[in-house]
Amino acid sequence: MIERLFNIAERGSTVRREVIAGITTFLAMSYILFVNPMILADAGMDTGAVFVATCVAAAVGTLIMGLYANFPIAQAPGMGLNAFFTYGVVLGLGIPWQIALGAVFLSGILFLSLSVLPIREWIINAIPMELKLAISAGIGLFLIIIGMSNAGLVVDNPATLVGVGDLTSAPVALAIFGFLLIAVLDARRVPGAIVIGILVTAILGTILGLADFGGIVSAPPSVAPTFMQLDIESAFSLALIGVVISLLFVDMFDTAGTLIAVAHKADLLDKDGKLPGMKKALLADSSATLIGSVIGTSSVTSYVESASGVRAGGRTGLTAVVVGLLFLAALLLSPLAGMIQSYATGPALVFVGCVMMSGLAKINWDDPTSFIPAVITAVGMPFTYSIATGLGLGFIAYAFLKIGTGKWREAGVGVMVLAALFLLKFIFIDGA
Numbered sequence: 001m002i003e004r005l006f007n008i009a010e011r012g013s014t015v016r017r018e019v020i021a022g023i024t025t026f027l028a029m030s031y032i033l034f035v036n037p038m039i040l041a042d043a044g045m046d047t048g049a050v051f052v053a054t055c056v057a058a059a060v061g062t063l064i065m066g067l068y069a070n071f072p073i074a075q076a077p078g079m080g081l082n083a084f085f086t087y088g089v090v091l092g093l094g095i096p097w098q099i100a101l102g103a104v105f106l107s108g109i110l111f112l113s114l115s116v117l118p119i120r121e122w123i124i125n126a127i128p129m130e131l132k133l134a135i136s137a138g139i140g141l142f143l144i145i146i147g148m149s150n151a152g153l154v155v156d157n158p159a160t161l162v163g164v165g166d167l168t169s170a171p172v173a174l175a176i177f178g179f180l181l182i183a184v185l186d187a188r189r190v191p192g193a194i195v196i197g198i199l200v201t202a203i204l205g206t207i208l209g210l211a212d213f214g215g216i217v218s219a220p221p222s223v224a225p226t227f228m229q230l231d232i233e234s235a236f237s238l239a240l241i242g243v244v245i246s247l248l249f250v251d252m253f254d255t256a257g258t259l260i261a262v263a264h265k266a267d268l269l270d271k272d273g274k275l276p277g278m279k280k281a282l283l284a285d286s287s288a289t290l291i292g293s294v295i296g297t298s299s300v301t302s303y304v305e306s307a308s309g310v311r312a313g314g315r316t317g318l319t320a321v322v323v324g325l326l327f328l329a330a331l332l333l334s335p336l337a338g339m340i341q342s343y344a345t346g347p348a349l350v351f352v353g354c355v356m357m358s359g360l361a362k363i364n365w366d367d368p369t370s371f372i373p374a375v376i377t378a379v380g381m382p383f384t385y386s387i388a389t390g391l392g393l394g395f396i397a398y399a400f401l402k403i404g405t406g407k408w409r410e411a412g413v414g415v416m417v418l419a420a421l422f423l424l425k426f427i428f429i430d431g432a
Contacts, residue, residue, distance in 0.1 A: 011315040020192045021314025022322025027198045029305035032076045043090040043097045048221025053296040059327035061288025066320030069280035074323040078301035085298035102235030107247035108289035115282035126414025133359040134374035136261040138381035140356030145382045147349030150342035151175030171343040178347035202344040214335035226296020253388040258302040266310045308352045373398035392422035
């Protein structure tokens with residue numbers, strides 16, 4: 001039954017490998033269980049309720065992705081989207097979090113509408129191969145900077161923007177050890193190298209007193225303070241049009257970049273660089289955003305950390321199902337899940353990011369109209385801390401260079417339209 005449902009053998013995988021991949025992905029992204037409530041608490045939301053909402057929204061969205069779309073891609077409230085929700089909308093514009101959740105719901109409705117129609121699938125499939133390869137590499141760089149930052153290896157510096165952290169501190173030293181352990185195990189082709197690295201690092205951190213072992217099982221907090229508290233009616237206002245569109249753009253193109261990058265690493269793209277079954281993945285993603293807003297969290301999106309599960313061998317929706325079940329289990333095992341600190345997950349993100357950089361080798365480095373937009377896309381993501389912004393800069397550069405060199409036919413109508421839309425977004429939405 002499992003084989004018929006997920007086509008495991010057809011995709012060159014096994015049940016054991018899929019389970020290991022699911023555990024790997026969950027451990028790599030489990031930080032969201034603790035980071036998301038902290039960020040949304042700044043918006044005035046109840047921390048315990050947001051924790052439950054995060055678990056449930058991630059579980060439901062990921063299960064839909066696994067059972068319906070059959071992709072090894074997990075979902076959860078998006079980093080960046082939650083920051084925009086709190087610091088850009090609630091605190092920045094002075095909008096109550098209930099109305100902000102209503103805006104998330106409306107963006108989810110638009111998202112779902114575009115997913116039902118062929119428009120969004122057409123948009124994603126219109127991305128040139130050069131940019132698809134650059135997206136994978138760019139998300140790799142993005143993962144690297146997130147992982148290094150979470151581990152304390154990279155810190156902010158007022159003079160140079162970024163600087164090196166305290167290499168002698170225990171968390172940073174553990175993170176470096178964890179990364180080297182994962183790299184050595186992977187080079188020796190040890191199955192589940194990333195999982196082993198994360199768990200060993202987490203256990204060492206607990207032994208050193210960096211994390212408390214607060215038990216195994218605890219009852220989940222009440223979700224009542226956020227459940228069905230969204231104010232959709234108040235979100236229907238001209239003042240919030242920009243907020244809704246911004247949420248839609250970021251969610252849509254973050255998801256597009258993630259789907260393409262992870263599918264590329266899982267060898268799920270066809271010979272034309274397109275993802276068969278894309279529509280189902282888009283419907284799963286947009287549905288998750290709607291569910292999340294109702295339960296009480298910011299936009300839910302596909303997670304780039306899914307690449308760690310793919311690296312561990314995940315190729316089917318069974319990987320996502322395992323992740324979804326683990327998110328449900330996290331409702332009861334929150335004290336145990338608290339052992340997995342950022343110094344344990346950061347090394348996994350850095351390692352996966354290194355692996356994802358390989359896509360740059362396939363770019364045509366003899367054609368400036370190909371490699372320049374690719375480089376801009378790749379470096380734009382970590383330097384702007386936004387997958388969507390990196391995509392936009394890459395599209396604009398690609399269209400401009402193709403037109404400027406008389407190769408506009410190579411770009412195609414889709415690229416031209418997307419480049420124009422991104423340009424308008426940067427000018428009238430981001431620049432407003």
